[in-house]
Amino acid sequence: MQHNTYVLAILRTVALAALMLTRLGFAETAAAENPAALQITIDNFSFAPATLKISAGTEVTWVNHDDIPHTVVSEDKVTFKSHALDTDEKFSFTFAKPGTYTYFCSLHPKMTAKVAVH
Numbered sequence: 819m820q821h822n823t824y825v826l827a828i829l830r831t832v833a834l835a836a837l838m839l840t841r842l843g844f845a846e847t848a849a850a851e852n853p854a855a856l857q858i859t860i861d862n863f864s865f866a867p868a869t870l871k872i873s874a875g876t877e878v879t880w881v882n883h884d885d886i887p888h889t890v891v892s893e894d895k896v897t898f899k900s901h902a903l904d905t906d907e908k909f910s911f912t913f914a915k916p917g918t919y920t921y922f923c924s925l926h927p928k929m930t931a932k933v934a935v936h
């Protein structure tokens with residue numbers, strides 16, 4: 819009888835450890851895929867963060883929280899170019915190659931920011 823109790827206690831500990839590891843795994847997956855980290859907010863005539871650092875192959879999404887339209891255009895006007903984004907509209911681009919990408923709003927060219935891809 820005492821032996822059975824001992825085995826049960828071990829089984830319970832192992833099951834609990836497995837459960838905790840599973841939860842940790844889920845937490846890590848959620849953090850890696852957290853879209854907020856890869857989002858650039860347009861608000862009050864500025865891009866935030868002003869510099870976003872990402873790894874190559876990452877998709878970045880801009881969302882316009884201003885009540886007037888803005889665009890997202892790469893400095894060379896070729897790499898990426900959104901249409902005018904209305905309030906809460908989004909634009910996404912996947913940065914395949916490393917480099918520093920400066921971009922601006924073509925409607926308000928003083929609005930500039932950059933994405934640093936490593």
Ligand SMILES: [Cu+2]
Nearest residue numbers: 888923925926
């Ligand atoms: Cu603008």
